Amino acid sequence: MADATPRRRDRLRAETSAEIKTIALKHLSANGADAISLRAIAREMGMTAGAIYSYYTNRDELITALITDVYGALADAMEAAYENVPPRDPAARVLAVGQAYRQWALANPEEFRLIYGDPVPGYQPPDGGAAKAEEARACTVLLRLVEAGWPHAAAAHNGGVRHEWTDFGPSFASRVNELFPDLPPAAAALSMRTWSRMHGQVALELYGHLRPQLQEPGKLYLSEMLDLTRTLGFTPPTVKA
Structure with a gap:
């Protein structure tokens, strides 16, 4: 007692x-x-x-706590989508993670804007800390997708832009080397491109830039994710739009 x-x-x-x-x-x-x-x-x-x-x-400490929670929730959604698909179906994992990213963003638009929109005026983020750790969890999911397809994706990237570890921030490069020691700098670059393809259309949709031209943004996003599976070295699954 x-x-x-x-x-x-x-x-x-x-x-x-x-x-x-x-x-x-x-x-x-x-x-x-x-x-x-x-x-x-x-x-x-x-x-x-x-x-x-x-x-x-102070206000900055509260905003940091919010950002930490938001990154954590996004990482949770991406990790759950990844784990819910069997390892034998990596293409489906790409689609699942991509759809989880979009669905989370559309369900939490203000939270999305907090971490990916304009910086909060006057806010000074701390170096490192829990927020960076939660953000890194989401990056790790993308690296796991790339790792699964890299032997095939690497062949498709022969003759492309040559990447070096010095192209990346030290903390990101260190994390990739620690968790995925067999991946080269080109694979790290591909993980960033994977994120940009998931993020780009979601951001356009969420900020209202697709609606004047498009009635079904979800179908366009699905097309992009299917093409992404090819980029990652997988055969896209047959899906119903």
């Missing part, structure tokens, strides 16, 4: 922290990242400014 009070205190603190983030996301959705204010959130929750600062010392 001696542990009951600390555990209850920890639980209440976690619940309050979660509520702060929920309200911050609501303000983000209504008025953009500029609207995130610890004092405004405190007023809505009936807290004093001093009390809320015991949870987050």
Whole structure:
């Protein structure tokens, strides 16, 4: 029974922290990242400014916590899609991960904009930390897709642009070398191209740039993902649009 009070205190603190983030996301959705204010959130929750600062010392710390959660949720969706498809069907894994990326973004547009839109004015992200770790999880899923197809994809990339490890940021290159020691710089570049093809159409759709020209953006995205499977060295599956 001696542990009951600390555990209850920890639980209440976690619940309050979660509520702060929920309200911050609501303000983000209504008025953009500029609207995130610890004092405004405190007023809505009936807290004093001093009390809320015991949870987050400043706005940047709260935004970092939100970004960490958002990257984590996106990585969770991509990892689940990858793991839910048997390893014997790598082409289907590409489609599953691509569709998971799009579905998550469309279901969470403000969260997508928070991590991939314009920088929050005045926000200074920390070096490294949990947010970078969660972002790296999503990158790892893409590298796993490339790894599965690389022996075939490599042949298709002969004669293309030559990549070196110095082309990449040191932390990214180090992570690839640590987790995928057999992959060359060209494979790391292909993982970035894979991300850009998933991300590009999703961003155009989410920001409303496809609607004037296109009634079915999902079909165009599916076509892009099927072509991506070929780029990664797989035979695209037969699908119904």
